[in-house]
Amino acid sequence: MSDTHAPQDSQDAQEPQEETxxxxxxxxxxTRLRELVDRFYDLMQLEPDFAGIHAMHPVPNDxxxxxxxxxxxxxxxxxxxxxxxxxxxxxRARHLPFAIGTSERDQWLRCMAxxxxxxxYDYDLRLALMQSFYQTADWMRNRxx
Numbered sequence: 787m788s789d790t791h792a793p794q795d796s797q798d799a800q801e802p803q804e805e806t807x808x809x810x811x812x813x814x815x816x817t818r819l820r821e822l823v824d825r826f827y828d829l830m831q832l833e834p835d836f837a838g839i840h841a842m843h844p845v846p847n848d849x850x851x852x853x854x855x856x857x858x859x860x861x862x863x864x865x866x867x868x869x870x871x872x873x874x875x876x877x878r879a880r881h882l883p884f885a886i887g888t889s890e891r892d893q894w895l896r897c898m899a900x901x902x903x904x905x906x907y908d909y910d911l912r913l914a915l916m917q918s919f920y921q922t923a924d925w926m927r928n929r930x931x
Contacts, residue, residue, distance in 0.1 A: 809863055809915070810862040810863045811863070818905070822905060824851065825904055838890055838893050839893045853872075855867075856868035856871065878925065886926050887927055887929040891924055899916055
């Protein structure tokens with residue numbers, strides 16, 4: 787093979803790698819995911835608009851922070867920390883004891899959207915994440931309103 791093809795071959799080799807990066811890698815790995823989870827819970831505690839979902843969490847909420855971090859790590863294609871420690875997430879079953887309706891779903895989503903924006907994530911990435919979060923959050927509802 788001649789050297790004239792090397793740049794094109796090199797570029798072609800890099801494109802699939804870019805496409806196969808996990809969300810975990812794209813958002814910045816463990817450190818940035820921890821920042822996101824911490825900002826989410828900080829906002830939940832600080833903002834009156836999120837009082838409904840804040841009331842569902844234990845005080846202090848360290849265990850909730852850790853569980854969300856571990857879950858999102860695996861959900862985003864990083865280490866399956868939650869599964870390794872607790873087994874299958876069974877999200878809906880684990881949340882059935884809590885009355886989750888449209889208001890609670892929307893509070894969770896607004897809180898996460900604010901956390902993503904506060905941490906400066908790219909708009910397109912925030913949009914993609916929020917679409918995925920919406921699907922999961924809506925599935926968690928166990929009451930109509």
